[in-house]
Amino acid sequence: MTLAGTWRLRHQRYQLQGEVCEKCGSLIFPPRDVCPECEAPAKTPYTFSGRGEVYSYTTVYHPPAGFEEDAPYTVALVRLEEGPMVTAQLTDVDAEQVEIGMPVEMVTRRISAEGEEGIITYGYKFRPVLRRTRG
Amino acid sequence: MRDVAIIGIGQTKVGEHWDLGLRHLALEALQAAMKDAGVERADALYVGNMLSGELTGQEHLGALIADFAGLRGIEAVKIEAACGSGAAAVRMGYIAVAGGLADVVLVVGVEKMTDYLGPRVTAALAMAADADYEASQGVSFVALNALLMRRYMHEFGYRKEDFAPFAVNAHANGMNNPNAMFHLKVTPESYARAPMIADPVNLLDSSPVCDGAAAVVLAPIEWARQLDHPVVRIAASAIGTDALAIHDRRDPLTLEGAALSAHRAYQQAGLGPKEIDLFELHDAFSIMAALSLEAAGFAEKGKGVRLALDGEITLHGRIPIATMGGLKARGHPVGATGVYQIVEVVQQLRGEAGDNQVPDARIGMAQNIGGSGATVITHILERVG
Amino acid sequence: MSEVEVLKPDRPVGIVGYGAYVPRYRLPAEEVARVWSGGHGRTPITEKSVPGLDEDTVTIALEAARNALARAGDVDRAQIRAVWVGSESHPYAVKPTSTIVAEAIGATPATQAGDWEFACKAGTEAFQAAVGFVGSGMARYAFAIGADTAQARPGDALDYTAAAGGAAYLLGPADESLAVIEASYSYVTDTPDFWRRAHQHYPSHGGRFTGQPAYFHHITNAARGLMEAMGTRPEDYTYAVFHQPNLKFPRTVARRLGFTPEQIAPGLLVDRIGNTYAASSLIGLTAVLDQARPGDRILLVSFGSGAGSDAISLRVTDAIDERRDRAPRTEDYIARRKPIDYATYARQRRLYVMK
Numbered sequence: 060m061t062l063a064g065t066w067r068l069r070h071q072r073y074q075l076q077g078e079v080c081e082k083c084g085s086l087i088f089p090p091r092d093v094c095p096e097c098e099a100p101a102k103t104p105y106t107f108s109g110r111g112e113v114y115s116y117t118t119v120y121h122p123p124a125g126f127e128e129d130a131p132y133t134v135a136l137v138r139l140e141e142g143p144m145v146t147a148q149l150t151d152v153d154a155e156q157v158e159i160g161m162p163v164e165m166v167t168r169r170i171s172a173e174g175e176e177g178i179i180t181y182g183y184k185f186r187p188v189l190r191r192t193r194g
Numbered sequence: 195m196r197d198v199a200i201i202g203i204g205q206t207k208v209g210e211h212w213d214l215g216l217r218h219l220a221l222e223a224l225q226a227a228m229k230d231a232g233v234e235r236a237d238a239l240y241v242g243n244m245l246s247g248e249l250t251g252q253e254h255l256g257a258l259i260a261d262f263a264g265l266r267g268i269e270a271v272k273i274e275a276a277c278g279s280g281a282a283a284v285r286m287g288y289i290a291v292a293g294g295l296a297d298v299v300l301v302v303g304v305e306k307m308t309d310y311l312g313p314r315v316t317a318a319l320a321m322a323a324d325a326d327y328e329a330s331q332g333v334s335f336v337a338l339n340a341l342l343m344r345r346y347m348h349e350f351g352y353r354k355e356d357f358a359p360f361a362v363n364a365h366a367n368g369m370n371n372p373n374a375m376f377h378l379k380v381t382p383e384s385y386a387r388a389p390m391i392a393d394p395v396n397l398l399d400s401s402p403v404c405d406g407a408a409a410v411v412l413a414p415i416e417w418a419r420q421l422d423h424p425v426v427r428i429a430a431s432a433i434g435t436d437a438l439a440i441h442d443r444r445d446p447l448t449l450e451g452a453a454l455s456a457h458r459a460y461q462q463a464g465l466g467p468k469e470i471d472l473f474e475l476h477d478a479f480s481i482m483a484a485l486s487l488e489a490a491g492f493a494e495k496g497k498g499v500r501l502a503l504d505g506e507i508t509l510h511g512r513i514p515i516a517t518m519g520g521l522k523a524r525g526h527p528v529g530a531t532g533v534y535q536i537v538e539v540v541q542q543l544r545g546e547a548g549d550n551q552v553p554d555a556r557i558g559m560a561q562n563i564g565g566s567g568a569t570v571i572t573h574i575l576e577r578v579g
Numbered sequence: 580m581s582e583v584e585v586l587k588p589d590r591p592v593g594i595v596g597y598g599a600y601v602p603r604y605r606l607p608a609e610e611v612a613r614v615w616s617g618g619h620g621r622t623p624i625t626e627k628s629v630p631g632l633d634e635d636t637v638t639i640a641l642e643a644a645r646n647a648l649a650r651a652g653d654v655d656r657a658q659i660r661a662v663w664v665g666s667e668s669h670p671y672a673v674k675p676t677s678t679i680v681a682e683a684i685g686a687t688p689a690t691q692a693g694d695w696e697f698a699c700k701a702g703t704e705a706f707q708a709a710v711g712f713v714g715s716g717m718a719r720y721a722f723a724i725g726a727d728t729a730q731a732r733p734g735d736a737l738d739y740t741a742a743a744g745g746a747a748y749l750l751g752p753a754d755e756s757l758a759v760i761e762a763s764y765s766y767v768t769d770t771p772d773f774w775r776r777a778h779q780h781y782p783s784h785g786g787r788f789t790g791q792p793a794y795f796h797h798i799t800n801a802a803r804g805l806m807e808a809m810g811t812r813p814e815d816y817t818y819a820v821f822h823q824p825n826l827k828f829p830r831t832v833a834r835r836l837g838f839t840p841e842q843i844a845p846g847l848l849v850d851r852i853g854n855t856y857a858a859s860s861l862i863g864l865t866a867v868l869d870q871a872r873p874g875d876r877i878l879l880v881s882f883g884s885g886a887g888s889d890a891i892s893l894r895v896t897d898a899i900d901e902r903r904d905r906a907p908r909t910e911d912y913i914a915r916r917k918p919i920d921y922a923t924y925a926r927q928r929r930l931y932v933m934k
Contacts, residue, residue: 116344136440167641190914
């Protein structure tokens with residue numbers, strides 16, 4: 060990612076900020092400015108809860124450039140509880156523990172870094188919902 | 195609109211061409227196609243290519259290749275639609291000839307992928323996905339297909355080994371194609387042992403990184419009638435699109451772009467799936483083959499793998515696919531693939547497919563997919579004499 | 580010490596929300612001993628927390644802050660006028676951790692943001708400043724966060740304990756608080772017991788010099804100074820939390836000050852998560868708040884090498900009971916553990932030369 064390109068998307072990456080269509084009420088992520096359901100302009104920000112479940116997942120053993128030091132890692136399509144689907148890595152989980160339908164929650168982690176000297180990109184990943192031991 | 199014929203075809207062997215550059219590959223395919231068509235000049239050249247800028251540092255391929263091929267001065271541009279670039283370039287050529295804007299049009303699909311290897315190529319291919327919301331997450335193209343395959347298995351109750359027939363069939367057909375990258379016998383057992391790339395996609399579910407170029411010459415159908423070989427006309431040429439990112443699609447397991455593309459092509463040709471004698475589909479991954487069969491109406495939703503398990507995708511089945519090896523065995527030089535598919539359909543319709551000849555092939559369909567299904571180009575070709 | 584004047588804000592200040600974070604991975608101290616001492620010698624703790632490959636002080640501080648906000652409830656983000664992160668492992672040498680955290684929690688742009696550095700007391704330093712910022716009336720809310728992914732030279736004594744974790748405190752008006760700040764007192768001298776020069780990967784330390792003249796001297800004087808000025812005694816406190824670089828130091832200092840093992844046990848996490856540096860005492864306080872009852876008094880004393888201590892006296896309010904379970908408890912994070920071997924630890928800490 061370029062410096063400015065990363066910066067432009069910080070609200071999406073840090074907070075899962077999408078949009079709500081004022082006309083039909085559709086909740087949209089990633090933001091696209093035009094409602095995919097009714098084609099009306101949709102630019103009103105809407106922050107998603109970050110809760111969802113795994114729609115599908117895979118483990119990447121042969122990563123693209125920039126992700127070599129992270130492999131193997133698990134990526135997933137996550138269906139957010141508000142409806143939209145997100146492509147993201149899963150974290151804090153062993154690949155063999157993942158299954159379709161598993162409840163997950165958004166966390167903010169390092170997504171990539173431009174070598175040792177460049178900018179660090181932070182963004183959303185998902186992890187299994189933290190188990191509560193009491194209360 | 196004028197009826198358009200494919201009057202010449204040419205191709206290089208697909209593989210790791212350490213000794214040939216992008217322009218040399220394109221030239222070899224173009225010269226073969228022009229010789230086949232018996233033409234020495236053309237009105238225009240359309241170059242299908244995806245990654246020349248990223249993997250060879252070269253853009254501006256239209257003028258470069260026109261000049262290198264001795265055609266300096268003609269109209270020449272590069273057409274890009276990710277892995278669908280090749281067929282997209284054919285469609286641009288078709289539009290030019292059908293619309294009467296040009297008489298002889300050359301189309302070459304060319305890709306040079308092996309100057310870089312490994313993660314750089316993986317990252318380059320991921321450019322076909324949504325850079326802001328897919329590739330930036332470390333998702334490779336294989337991974338996107340793995341996400342689809344896992345969900346497909348989950349929803350329709352298939353096991354991993356049920357996908358073996360796609361690899362077995364493609365490699366069986368590749369054995370007899372001298373231009374194929376692999377001449378390798380694949381069995382269900384070797385499929386089961388193949389190393390995992392992105393679970394559940396294994397090596398034999400995937401198409402290889404490779405180099406290659408294929409070319410066709412398009413002209414009004416009257417030109418074709420003056421040549422020796424059987425006349426093959428373009429009965430339909432159609433593009434359908436969908437959201438770039440899988441997460442933005444209404445149903446990730448339905449290739450809406452492919453369904454739109456195929457439907458439009460059927461309408462243009464006045465045909466349906468039943469009339470198609472062979473289908474060169476975009477089997478970059480086994481799951482793509484299954485979803486393509488469903489989107490084009492050869493199987494109901496969730497039944498694409500069943501069709502393969504029932505043996506219907508082989509040369510003697512109901513709908514032969516990957517008849518010259520497909521993307522898996524012939525190879526997938528991404529921006530060239532769409533042109534290879536059309537060249538191979540022409541081989542079949544002319545009766546030049548050798549040991550892989552589909553009996554009595556008269557109507558063939560080629561479908562080239564850009565990305566994970568966002569751009570889908572379908573051509574239906576028909577032998578008319 | 581009777582002349583000591585404690586720090587007290589002009590208007591009452593308290594903790595409106597608190598949150599902890601501990602990474603999932605654990606390196607057993609025995610594993611360090613296996614690699615570096617042939618398995619001989621006593622280990623200072625049982626195991627320490629290790630950050631994942633995608634974690635750093637930013638991500639740790641952020642999750643702790645989100646937990647604090649969840650407990651605080653419906654806080655207007657625009658009223659958070661400071662986000663201060665204390666750490667000795669900020670991911671950038673120049674470029675604030677705090678701006679990233681502030682942006683992610685929605686506190687930007689009308690806010691202060693700054694990174695604090697004072698070895699292991701950077702977090703309580705920020706805490707003290709936040710109390711002052713809110714107490715002066717300049718801010719309705721201010722965030723003080725301690726977070727670290729502490730470095731240690733492989734095989735060094737600190738390799739057994741240098742851990743990762745974070746704790747975040749949203750300071751605000753006392754009447755919105757789950758615990759009120761009664762008073763605090765800071766005690767600082769120039770004592771070079773532990774340091775890291777610029778551009779060095781690993782810190783250096785003075786060995787046994789880190790004990791008596793550094794850790795014990797500063798904690799003891801800060802704690803005594805505060806209690807004498809307030810007129811409180813150890814038995815007035817339900818709980819006490821001390822900086823915990825290992826198991827032995829906090830136990831010893833507690834005994835010297837007159838606190839019982841029962842008073843310090845709930846906040847003594849070092850045996851199971853290691854020394855989380857700028858988060859060490861602050862994360863101990865989160866575990867105490869997780870089980871404290873209204874009216875309980877808590878003494879918190881940090882220690883930062885170089886050297887100094889902040890002593891803070893708190894009293895828990897009735898609000899604790901309804902807020903506690905709005906976020907994961909510290910024990911939930913500690914229970915979430917995946918032990919790793921030294922080779923995996925070396926990979927996750929990026930100790931292998933890749934280029």
